Amino acid sequence: MGKQGVGVSIARKEDDRFLRGRGEYVGDIRLPGMRDVAFVRSPLAHARIKDIRIPSHLRSSVFIASDIAADTRPIRAVSGLPGFKPSDQPILAFEKVRQVGELIAMCVADTRAEAEDIAAAVEIDFEELPAVHDMLLARRPDSALVHEEWGDNVFLETFVDINMEAAYDAPIKITREISTARQSMAPMEGRGTVAVWHKRMDQLVLYTGNQQPHIVRNGLSECLKLEQLNIRIVSPDVGGGFGYKGIVLTEDVCLGWLAMRCGYPVRWIEDRREHLTAGANCREHHYNITVYADRDGKLRGVECEASVDSGAYSSYPFSACLEAAQIASILPGPYDFPSYRCRTWSVSTNKCPILPYRGVARTGVCYAIELMMDAIAHECGLEPYEVRLKNLVRPEQMPFDNITKKHFDSGNYPESLRQALAKIDLPGLRARQKKGEPDGRLIGVGLSVYCEQGAHGTSVYAGWGIPMVPGHEQATARMTPDGGLELRIGAHSHGQSMETTLPQVAHEILGIDIARIKLVHGDTEYTPYSTGSWGSRCAVMSGGAVATASRELAKLIKGIGAHLLQTEVENVKLENGAVVGPSNSVKIDEIAHTWYRRPQDLPATVDPRGLEVTIGYKPARDSGTFSYATHIAVVAVDPELGDIELIDYVVVEDGGQLINPMVVDGQIYGGLAQGIGTAMYEEMNFDSSGQPLASTFADYLLPGPTEVPAPKLGHMETLAPYTEFGVKGIGEGGAIAPPGAIGNAVNDALRPLGAQVLHTPMTPRRVLEAIRTAAERREEKAPKVAEGLPA
C-alpha cells in the first residue's frame, strides 16, 4: 500500500467503470414493464392557451394540467430578499405559456418514438402574445409582461452604495457597456428520470440524474403533496452536472405523479433538442460599469448597473435572483478599493429559468471587472499586471473583509500573479507585438485574476432566504464485519471524483486501504441529508464531514482495540490500519470482526455505539473558503477572418491543501474548456418572438479537443484557516477567469487597430465588426485632422 492519504495523486477509483463504458446512468436503467414519456412542449415563447385537442383514441395516454391539478402544486422558489416577486411555475402549463419548451402535456407509450407520435397528434390553439425577449427592453414601462400580476418584469432589484461619491474626483473615469451571451450548460449526459411506485415500501422511487437528491426530495414532497417518508430519490452515475442538474424539474413532478397512478415504471430521457431549446439557462449578464482611478492605476471606486436575464420562472432551489444579487456582492473581485455602488436587476423574460452554471455570476463579473482593470492600465500607460499588483488584496491584509464584507480567509494573490507571469515571456511577447507576425496576425496577452468563494454555509444562505440553506454537513462512517469502511454522504459526485478523494480523507485518519473504503452516495434512502453538490463545497464540507466521522470512528476503534490489547485507551494509537498498544497490536479487521461476530469477547462496558458514526461538520467559520487564481491567455487574432487562436494559456491557482492534486488539475482543465466555451463559442440567440435559434450542436458550438490548449498549471497551497486540512473549494474556478483573460488578450491584440470586443462569445463576426467600427471611427475623425482640429 503506497501513500494514499490527503495530498496524493492517486488514480481515480471510479475510472475503472467509466473508462470501460460500465457507468450506470439513468438512461441505462431497465425496469420490467417500463414505458416512455414524451412531452408536448410550447412552440411559442409567450401565448395564451385557448384550446388543447387530444384525439379521443389517445385520451388515456395524454395528461394535461387539468388531469394533475388536484394532486400537484406548482414549483415555487421564493427568495427572502426584500422585494422579491415570487413566480409559480406550473407543472403543466395552463392558461398561458411563458417560454419555448414549457411543458403542456405528458404522453406515455411503450416506446419513446410512439410517445412522440402521440405528442405530435395533440393540437393546441394559442393566442400569441408579444414576447419579452430582451432583458433591457423588458424593464421599460411599455414592455409586455411575463407575469401580469407583477406590474413589471423584475423579480428583484438590489442596490448597494458604499461611499461612492468619494471617488468622483478621481482623475480617471472609464465607462463601458459589457455583456455575456446566454448559454446552455452542456453536460454530456442530459437530464433523465425513471419513476416507479414501490408497493412494498409504499414509496415513490425516482431515479434522476441530479446533484442534490435530498433537495429533489424536498421539492417533490411539496409539489406532489407526499410525505418525505414516501419518496426515495436515487441519483445514479451522473454524466456532468455543472448546475444543469441542480434543480427540481417539472418533468420529475410529472413522472412522479404518473408513476403513483399508472402501475408501471415510466421514463423520460431528455434529448439534445429539448436540452438546447428548452434549457438555455445561464450566463446572460449586462453591465454598465464605470471605474474611477488615480493616474498611478490605484482603483478608487466601481459603479455599476447590472442586469441578468433570469427567464420566466424562479427555479428550485436557487431562485431567480441568486445570480444578479450575487453580482452586487462579488463584483469587487480580488481588489481592495474604497468606493462602490451597484444596482442589479433580476429580469423576467420569456426564456428558460436561469440556473447557476459553474462559477455562477463570477464568470460574468470577472469578465466585466477584468476588462475594466485593463482599461485603467491602458489609460495610465501601465502594464495590466502593474495595475493589478497595485490593487490586489495583499497577503499581510489576510484575513481580509472586503468592501462588500466578503471574508477572504487567506492567500497571496500578488504571488499567484507573479508566478503566472513567470510562465510566459512578457517582454519577449511585447517585442514580438512590435515586430509583427509574418502571417499578419496580431498577438495579444491578457490577464485575469479572480477569487472563488466556496463552501459558504448557513450564515450566507440564510441571508438569501432561498428554499435551501446548508447547515452542518453530515457523513456516516461505518465498518463492515470484515473490516471494510463505508462512507455515506448526502452530496453527489457528478465528476468531482469523490469516490476517490473522500476515501483518501478517511485513509489519512484511519489508515485503511482505500481499496477497502467505499463511498455510498446519490440515494436519499442510504445517506444523511445534504443540500448536495454545488458551490465548490464537497471537498470542504463532505471532506470535513468524512474527516470528523473518521476521527470519531477512530476513537471507537481504539476503544475496542484497547479492550483486546488489555490496556487503557490512553495507551493505544491507530497506525497503519491497526491499533497499537505498548506491547502488541490488533488489526482493524480483527476489531471489526470482534464487534460484529464475536461480541462474547467484549466486556459489558464496551461503548455501545459500536463501529458506526454519523456526525455533522461545519468549518470554524461558514463564510466560505476563498481560492483564487491568475489566468494568462496569449492569443493570435486573424484581423481578416476574425479567428482567435489560443497560443498559450497559464493558470496559477491556490486551492489550499489539495486532497488529490491530479483531480484538481482535472477540475481546472474541465473548467477551462467551459470558460473557453463562454469566451469564444457558446451562445444561444433568440429572435424577437423569443424563439431559440439553435437546436443542435451544429448551431450551438462547444469547444472541442482541438480548441482547448493544454495549460501551464501552477499550484500554491495556502492553507485555509477554518477547514479540515486547510482545504479550499476549487471546483468552479477554471470556468471563471477565461473570458476575462481571453477578452483582455484579444483587446490587447486589437489595440493597434483601435478596436475592442466587449461581448462574449468573441466570435469571428464580433471581432471583425469591432475592427470595422474602429476603422469607421478613424475615417470620421480623419477630416477633422485635415481641418486642423484636434484628433
Next chain:
Amino acid sequence: MKPVNFDYARPDAIDAVIRLIADDSRTVKMMAGSQSLGPMLNLRLVQPDLIVDLTGIEELRCFSDGADEISIGACVTHADIEDLRVTDVTRGALPTVANGIAYRAVRNRGTIGGSLTHADPSADWHSILAAVGAKVVLRGPAGERIVTVEDYMVGALEADLRPGEVLVRVVVPRLSKSARWGYYKSCRKTGEFAHAIGAFMTDPDRGVSRAVIGATESRPVVIAKACNVIGDGRAPRLSDSFDGRAVGEILEKAGMVDPLDKQTHVAALRRAIEQARPQ
C-alpha cells in the same frame, strides 16, 4: 427525438432503386451514409414512408479509372478518398480535402454522392469538385443525364434531382502535370461546417482556370473562366495574379452584400491561392 415509423429497403441494384422511388403514392427518401439524413430523421424534419438504403449496391461503391477522367460511385465514402482507396487523379486535391471533412467518424460513413445531393452550401465537396470541373451522372427511368457539380446544387439543401432519379457517380477530370490547386476553409472549430471556402484549380496545359467561393448562403460562386482574377496558372506565384477587387465584385453580383461576408470569402480564395505550390 426518434424518427417516425418508416419502411426500409436495401436493394442490390440501381434498377430496383429506380422502381422503388418511382412510387409517388408515398414519401421516399434515399439514404447513403446517413450522416445528414440520420439527424434529420431523428429531429423529424424528414418523415418518410420508405427509406431506400443505397449502400448495398456494388456499382455505387466502386470507381473506374479512365484515361481522361475517373468515375467515383455515389456511395464511395470520404474516408475511401482520404485513404487513397480511390485512385487520385487530382494531384492530391480530393484526398486532401476529404481529410478535412467533419470528423473521421463522419468520413467513415458519409459519401460523396450523399453530400452532393444533400446540397449543404458549406459542404466541402461542392466547392472542390466544382473547382476541378467535376460532373455528376444521374440515372432515371429515361436513362442517364450529366450535370456539372455547380449546376447540381440548385440552392441550399436543394439538388437538381428530378423525380425518379438517383445520383450514380461523380466524374472527375484527370489533371495534367501543370495543374495547381488550393483549398482554404474558415471554420469556427475543427470539423464544423465552414463559413467561408475558397477553392481553385489551374491547369495551363489543358487551358483551364477555375475558382470557387463556397460556404455562401446558397450555391457556391463558380468562376469557370478565372484567368482574369487568378491568372492562367503559368505565373510562378499565382497570388501575384490575384484580383481581390474583381472577386469582390463577382460576389456582390451574386448577391453577397454584407461587407464582412465578402471580406472573409475573398480572403478564403486568396489564401487558397497562396497555398498553391510555386512553380
